[in-house]
Amino acid sequence: MNIRKSEASLGMDGNVINTVFGVDYKFTDRVLGGVGFGYENVDIKTKFNSGTYKADGYTVAPYLGVSITPNWTADLSGGYTWLTYDVSRTSGAVKGSFDGGRWFGATNLTGSYAIDRWRLSPKVGVLYLREMQNAYNDTGTSTARNAAQGINFGRASGGLKTGYAFDGFTPFVKLTGEWDFTKPKAVLKSNGQMSAVDNGGGVAGLGVDFGGAGPWSGTVEGSYNSIGRTSLDVWQGTAKVRYQF
Numbered sequence: 531m532n533i534r535k536s537e538a539s540l541g542m543d544g545n546v547i548n549t550v551f552g553v554d555y556k557f558t559d560r561v562l563g564g565v566g567f568g569y570e571n572v573d574i575k576t577k578f579n580s581g582t583y584k585a586d587g588y589t590v591a592p593y594l595g596v597s598i599t600p601n602w603t604a605d606l607s608g609g610y611t612w613l614t615y616d617v618s619r620t621s622g623a624v625k626g627s628f629d630g631g632r633w634f635g636a637t638n639l640t641g642s643y644a645i646d647r648w649r650l651s652p653k654v655g656v657l658y659l660r661e662m663q664n665a666y667n668d669t670g671t672s673t674a675r676n677a678a679q680g681i682n683f684g685r686a687s688g689g690l691k692t693g694y695a696f697d698g699f700t701p702f703v704k705l706t707g708e709w710d711f712t713k714p715k716a717v718l719k720s721n722g723q724m725s726a727v728d729n730g731g732g733v734a735g736l737g738v739d740f741g742g743a744g745p746w747s748g749t750v751e752g753s754y755n756s757i758g759r760t761s762l763d764v765w766q767g768t769a770k771v772r773y774q775f
Contacts, residue, residue, distance in 0.1 A: 533574065537726055537761035539719040542583070544574030552593075560597040565590065570611070578720065581619030587611045587632070601641055608635035615663070626676065628666035634659035649693040649700055658684040658712070684712035689733070698742040704753075706733040732757035737768075745774045 534543040547570065554564025568589035576583050591609025598604055613630040638655035665678040689706030709730040716724040733755045741747025748771040755764040 531755075531764060531766040534763045535761060536763075539578050539721040539723070540725055540761075541577040542574050543577070544572070544583070546573075547571045550589075554593070554595075562595040563593065565592045566607075566609070567591075568611075576619070579619040580621045581617065581624075582622075584616045585613055587613040591634075601643060603640050603642070604637070605640070606635075606637045608633075610634075613661075613663075620671070622670075624668050624670045624672045626666050626668050628664045628676075630661055630663040632659055632661040644695075647695045649691075649695055649702070651691040651693075652689070653691065653706075654686075654688040656684070656686050658682075681714055682712050683710070683714070685710050693739065699738050699740040701736070701738045703736045704734070708732060726760040728759050728762075731755075731759040735766075741772075747772045747774075 531546040531548075532543075533546065535541060548568060549570075550566050550568040552564055552566035554562055556562045566589070568587075568591065570585070570587040570589070572583065572585040572587075574583040575581075589609055589611040591607055593605060593607035595603060595605040611632040611634070613632060614627070615630060616625070616627050618625045634657070636655060636657040638653060641650070641652040643650040659682070661681040661683075663679050663681070666676050668674045668676065685708055687706050687708045689704060691702050691704040693700040693702030707730065710728065713727060716727045719725055733753055734757060735751055735753030737749060737751030737753075739747070739749050749768070750770075751768045753766050753768075755766050756762045
């Protein structure tokens with residue numbers, strides 16, 4: 531994922547990389563459960579203070595999927611991420627390091643409909659997370675104490691994925707709306723103004739699902755995740771591969 535924020539006195543850009551590996555088991559024809567293990571890397575240049583914002587995280591996340599009807603599936607997941615942060619400002623003259631932890635949970639309701647070769651998949655979901663970041667001391671030209679802080683974030687989303695099936699693969703487009711019902715408050719910037727806070731936005735993407743009679747299946751997708759967001763551009767690429775034993 532590439533992130534670029536062009537807001538005055540809050541400019542930044544960089545990348546976030548997530549890698550996830552999971553194993554699951556189908557307990558019945560309608561119930562599947564498993565656990566995912568993830569790694570995340572954040573590498574952002576904070577141009578507004580001539581600094582950097584870097585993080586590494588490791589996640590454990592159990593999940594459960596239930597087929598409610600032939601056309602609708604519900605899923606529930608949650609987990610915890612262990613985080614380490616390294617930050618700097620003033621061209622590296624001031625640095626700091628601290629640990630953090632993030633609890634999160636999500637649930638989705640996903641539909642699946644076929645009309646001739648058309649494939650329609652409506653989806654609604656809710657995500658909530660709470661992250662705690664430990665206090666730390668600056669090093670370098672400053673030795674200031676930075677207080678611990680908590681971050682709460684909640685998002686509801688809904689959208690539609692539309693594909694057209696060929697033999698073994700299905701190209702698709704998707705459009706999703708997002709409402710951020712819980713989010714960090716605006717902060718005072720160096721120019722004396724408060725930072726922009728969005729209540730919602732949208733995601734537009736396209737990609738291809740692949741898989742046939744064999745055990746392999748997957749998805750390749752690209753999306754623009756910041757429709758309607760203020761001074762923010764987020765581009766994301768995703769690749770998923772699944773093997774069924």
